Amino acid sequence: MREYTVAILGATGAVGSRLIEQLEQSTIPVKKVKLLASKRSAGKQLNFKGQAITIEEATPEVFESVDLVLASAGGAVSKRLLPEAVKRGAVCVDNTSAFRMEPEVPLVVPEVNEQALFEHRGIVANPNCSTIQMMVALEPIRQKFGLEQIIVSTYQAASGAGQTALDEMLSEAKDYLNGEKMEGKIFPVKGDKKHYPLAFNLLPQIDVFEDDGYSHEEWKMIHETKKIMQGDMNDPKLKVTATCVRVPVVIGHGESVYFKTTDTTLTVEKLKETLQTAPGVVLQDDPAHQEYPQPLTAEGKRETFVGRIRADKENPGSFNMWIVSDNLLKGAAWNTVQIAERLVENDLVHVPTEPYLG
Amino acid sequence: MREYTVAILGATGAVGSRLIEQLEQSTIPVKKVKLLASKRSAGKQLNFKGQAITIEEATPEVFESVDLVLASAGGAVSKRLLPEAVKRGAVCVDNTSAFRMEPEVPLVVPEVNEQALFEHRGIVANPNCSTIQMMVALEPIRQKFGLEQIIVSTYQAASGAGQTALDEMLSEAKDYLNGEKMEGKIFPVKGDKKHYPLAFNLLPQIDVFEDDGYSHEEWKMIHETKKIMQGDMNDPKLKVTATCVRVPVVIGHGESVYFKTTDTTLTVEKLKETLQTAPGVVLQDDPAHQEYPQPLTAEGKRETFVGRIRADKENPGSFNMWIVSDNLLKGAAWNTVQIAERLVENDLVHVPTEPYLG
Numbered sequence: 080m081r082e083y084t085v086a087i088l089g090a091t092g093a094v095g096s097r098l099i100e101q102l103e104q105s106t107i108p109v110k111k112v113k114l115l116a117s118k119r120s121a122g123k124q125l126n127f128k129g130q131a132i133t134i135e136e137a138t139p140e141v142f143e144s145v146d147l148v149l150a151s152a153g154g155a156v157s158k159r160l161l162p163e164a165v166k167r168g169a170v171c172v173d174n175t176s177a178f179r180m181e182p183e184v185p186l187v188v189p190e191v192n193e194q195a196l197f198e199h200r201g202i203v204a205n206p207n208c209s210t211i212q213m214m215v216a217l218e219p220i221r222q223k224f225g226l227e228q229i230i231v232s233t234y235q236a237a238s239g240a241g242q243t244a245l246d247e248m249l250s251e252a253k254d255y256l257n258g259e260k261m262e263g264k265i266f267p268v269k270g271d272k273k274h275y276p277l278a279f280n281l282l283p284q285i286d287v288f289e290d291d292g293y294s295h296e297e298w299k300m301i302h303e304t305k306k307i308m309q310g311d312m313n314d315p316k317l318k319v320t321a322t323c324v325r326v327p328v329v330i331g332h333g334e335s336v337y338f339k340t341t342d343t344t345l346t347v348e349k350l351k352e353t354l355q356t357a358p359g360v361v362l363q364d365d366p367a368h369q370e371y372p373q374p375l376t377a378e379g380k381r382e383t384f385v386g387r388i389r390a391d392k393e394n395p396g397s398f399n400m401w402i403v404s405d406n407l408l409k410g411a412a413w414n415t416v417q418i419a420e421r422l423v424e425n426d427l428v429h430v431p432t433e434p435y436l437g
Numbered sequence: 438m439r440e441y442t443v444a445i446l447g448a449t450g451a452v453g454s455r456l457i458e459q460l461e462q463s464t465i466p467v468k469k470v471k472l473l474a475s476k477r478s479a480g481k482q483l484n485f486k487g488q489a490i491t492i493e494e495a496t497p498e499v500f501e502s503v504d505l506v507l508a509s510a511g512g513a514v515s516k517r518l519l520p521e522a523v524k525r526g527a528v529c530v531d532n533t534s535a536f537r538m539e540p541e542v543p544l545v546v547p548e549v550n551e552q553a554l555f556e557h558r559g560i561v562a563n564p565n566c567s568t569i570q571m572m573v574a575l576e577p578i579r580q581k582f583g584l585e586q587i588i589v590s591t592y593q594a595a596s597g598a599g600q601t602a603l604d605e606m607l608s609e610a611k612d613y614l615n616g617e618k619m620e621g622k623i624f625p626v627k628g629d630k631k632h633y634p635l636a637f638n639l640l641p642q643i644d645v646f647e648d649d650g651y652s653h654e655e656w657k658m659i660h661e662t663k664k665i666m667q668g669d670m671n672d673p674k675l676k677v678t679a680t681c682v683r684v685p686v687v688i689g690h691g692e693s694v695y696f697k698t699t700d701t702t703l704t705v706e707k708l709k710e711t712l713q714t715a716p717g718v719v720l721q722d723d724p725a726h727q728e729y730p731q732p733l734t735a736e737g738k739r740e741t742f743v744g745r746i747r748a749d750k751e752n753p754g755s756f757n758m759w760i761v762s763d764n765l766l767k768g769a770a771w772n773t774v775q776i777a778e779r780l781v782e783n784d785l786v787h788v789p790t791e792p793y794l795g
Contacts, residue, residue: 228752232590232693234639234682249614256611261733273727280733281592281684281691283745283759288724292705292747318751322693322759324592326639327685333639335590335680337695347650366646369631375638387641389650393676394586401641401680 082110083428085419086145086169088137088160089152090114090125093242094174097412098149103128105416107147107423115141116152139163146428149415150174162436165201170428172418174205174411176295179303183435186306189417190359191218195310196418196427200435203418208410209233209296209323209332210303215383215409216402217338219357220350221308221317225341228318231300234326234333235285236374237277239406240266248327251278267325282325296323331374332410334402343396347388350398354385359409364388372403380405381413440468441786443777444503444527446495446518447510448472448483451600452532455770456507461486463774465505465781473499474510497521504786507773508532520795523559528786530561530776532769537562537661541793544664547775548717549576553668554776554785558793561776566768567591567654567681567690568661573741573767574760575696577715578708579666579675583699586676589658592684592691593643594732595635597764598624606685609636625683640683654681689732690768692760701754705746708756712743717767722746730761738763739771 085102089095095116102109112127115137124131135141137156142148142164150157151174161171161178178184185195186204191214196203206214213231220226237248244265251261261276267284275282286295293301300321302312309317326333354362363372364386372384387401404410422428443460447453453474460467470485473495482489493499495514500506500522508515509532519529519536536542543553544562549572554561564572571589578584595606602623609619619634625642633640644653651659658679660670667675684691712720721730722744730742745759762768780786 230588230695232680234592234684252610253614256607256614267727271727275731276733279685279687280731281686281689281761282731283691283693283729284724284727288727291750292722292724292745294724297747315751318749320695320747320749320751320757322590322695322745322757324691324693324759326592327637328639329637331639333641333682335641335682335693337588337678337680364650366642366650366652369625369629369642369646371641373633373638373640375634387650387680389655389678391676391678392649393673393678399678399680401682403639 080108082108083146083423084111084113084144085109085147085149086113086115086142088115088148088150088156090134091116091120092151093238093245094151094407094411097407098151098415099125099127101408101412101416102149106420113141113145142167142169145169147419148172149419151411151415158437161202165430165434165436168430170199170422170430171202172205172415173202174415176207176299178202178437179204179206180312181435186303187418188214188307188414189421190215192307193421196421196425199427200433201430202435205411205415205418206303206307207296207299208239208406209235209334210300210307211410211414212332212383212402212404213334213336214304214307215359216385216400218308219353219360220338220340223353224345226317226338227341228339229304230337231321232335233321233323234328235323236326236328236330236332236406238330239332244269245329248277251276255279277325278327280327285323285325294323297321328374330378330405330407331403332406333374336400336402337397338400339394339397341396345396347390350388359383360385362386372401374403377403377405381408383409438466440466441504441781442469442471442502443467443505443507444471444473444500446473446506446508446514448492449474449478450509451596451603452509452765452769455765456509456773457483457485459766459770459774460507464778471499471503500525500527503527505777506530507777509769509773516795519560523788523792523794526788528557528559528780528788530563530773532563532773534565534657536560536795537564538670539793544661545776546572546665546772547779548573550665551779554779554783557785558791559788560793563769563773563776564661564665565654565657566597566764567593567692568658569768569772570690570741570760570762571692571694572662572665573717574743574758576666577711578696578698581711582703584675584696585699586697587662588695589679590693591679591681592686593681594684594686594688594690594764596688597690602627603687606635609634613637635683636685638685641680643681643683652681655679686732688736688763688765689761690764691732694758694760695755696758697755699754703754705748708746717741718743720744730759732761735761735763739766741767
């Protein structure tokens with residue numbers, strides 16, 4: 080049996096720590112783990128399966144003899160280093176937005192489009208956290224009943240912006256409760272011109288804005304959905320629009336999704352039946368017993384929780400639905416490791432003769 | 438000039454304190470103020486324009502010689518006492534859901550359907566907080582460009598459930614930050630079977646559920662919108678659906694609204710022009726300078742803040758929009774006092790010969 084040398088790029092971040100944990104629990108036969116980070120963290124140690132591993136600085140050379148790279152150190156780092164890793168024979172699963180829209184790079188949610196992995200040319204992209212959980216919930220519906228339109232409003236947790244951002248939100252909350260003034264320095268977007276407190280507030284900005292008023296996060300959801308479900312980020316057959324809002328939650332993105340199927344006779348019961356057996360989905364829809372998805376109960380779980388399914392009685396075939404998943408697991412680390420597991424299972428951990436080098 | 442004796446029913450609550458404050462700042466010539474509450478609070482004192490006023494127990498007799506009642510002490514209290522007040526010649530503005538759906542009771546947002554006040558038979562209903570702000574933002578659009586469909590997802594602040602509920606959310610947040618376990622006892626709904634923490638969480642339940650899976654809050658938004666905009670809670674011309682979610686915010690409801698107009702040539706620019714001069718609206722839509730509505734900046738203001746207007750490019754005539762308003766002011770106390778002001782201005786503070794008595 081082949082064993083793999085796996086490198087985790089960005090091992091010290093909020094997603095990085097979960098990548099380590101998810102890899103520990105995965106089915107991948109791991110020969111060796113390399114933990115990579117910036118120069119600043121090099122030399123420190125982190126545990127993998129109880130063994131202390133010294134963090135190495137991420138340089139092109141460090142990928143020699145690596146089979147698989149799990150990357151989550153930001154788009155700029157991926158753009159610079161993943162082609163170097165591919166050149167050296169490593170297959171990369173990238174959790175940043177660096178290559179998601181490249182036609183040569185499969186964008187994969189294993190429950191939805193695992194087959195796209197067979198086309199990889201060295202890099203596979205992990206979709207955006209808010210896209211992934213929506214895909215897991217909607218794909219079984221699309222397959223059975225057809226999908227014409229998706230209108231989504233997100234309620235995205237602070238941890239989606241990273242550990243420092245999350246810490247800031249919690250420290251703002253402390254200030255507020257102590258009667259002190261809150262002062263945002265990171266949210267809504269690190270590096271943007273203005274900053275606002277997130278604690279006890281709502282920020283309708285995730286990532287920077289395009290000229291048309293949509294945020295990058297909103298366009299990511301639109302284009303990624305089209306690419307994952309239809310293979311083309313611009314395919315107009317399935318219409319998608321999104322509003323992305325940051326909320327003062329620690330872990331777990333919520334999504335209020337309105338969707339129009341092509342089956343005007345479709346009932347809530349048939350939808351529930353379908354979701355009950357859908358891969359990666361936990362149907363949590365029992366209003367009579369107040370059972371519905373919540374961030375606090377989804378935290379730490381790999382599944383996507385779906386509930387509050389309701390028919391739009393004035394528009395047969397259209398429905399409302401509420402989705403929650405752990406944005407650091409299915410939205411990031413678990414989906415990345417799950418892709419790696421599928422690459423291993425399908426013997427796809429080989430860089431092809433014509434690799435994609437960015 | 439006629440002067441008015443005004444009674445505030447439910448003077449000690451979160452909305453009650455704002456009713457006092459909004460009445461102090463109103464144009465209504467106030468002769469006398471009566472502060473009414475339950476037996477438990479009777480005898481305590483509260484200030485009105487710097488003068489201490491002793492709270493009286495709310496009984497039928499206390500409404501003798503009252504001209505105007507502003508009620509916010511819960512639906513059961515309104516059902517029991519407002520007909521008694523009307524019998525004694527008082528015109529009532531009710532901030533509870535007790536009479537909203539009665540055909541004999543006008544449901545009024547002054548910016549939208551002030552003319553309905555002329556039909557009152559003793560009781561005028563104040564709409565639900567989440568409905569009001571949406572009406573203020575959408576009515577100018579409906580008037581100019583026609584409206585076919587509204588799909589709304591709400592982000593509702595803890596204070597919408599009252600002062601004790603808000604206090605619980607803040608105390609849960611304290612527990613969480615101190616590393617203690619959070620335990621919900623009020624949210625999502627006081628008196629319902631199960632309770633969950635709201636701090637750092639999302640609860641997709643506001644009010645109890647109907648058999649069809651919608652919550653009362655969701656049906657309120659649907660029916661109230663139809664009644665306010667069309668005069669009939671069941672009129673199918675304008676299609677409305679809603680998902681209502683409680684979020685860990687102190688004051689200020691957010692709403693992500695998708696709407697379909699009848700004008701397929703409509704542009705974001707024309708919408709902005711229209712909202713710029715719309716009554717009660719502050720257009721706050723400048724993504725390039727990160728200007729958009731937020732609960733923290735809307736708190737304490739009477740206006741409804743509207744921003745993030747974006748065209749759904751795949752559906753000409755349809756748009757996304759983000760709305761925030763202070764749920765205790767425009768969503769409750771200010772809209773109530775504003776209705777009272779319009780009753781006074783239009784000399785409508787008279788109970789007609791055939792009053793509505795519930």
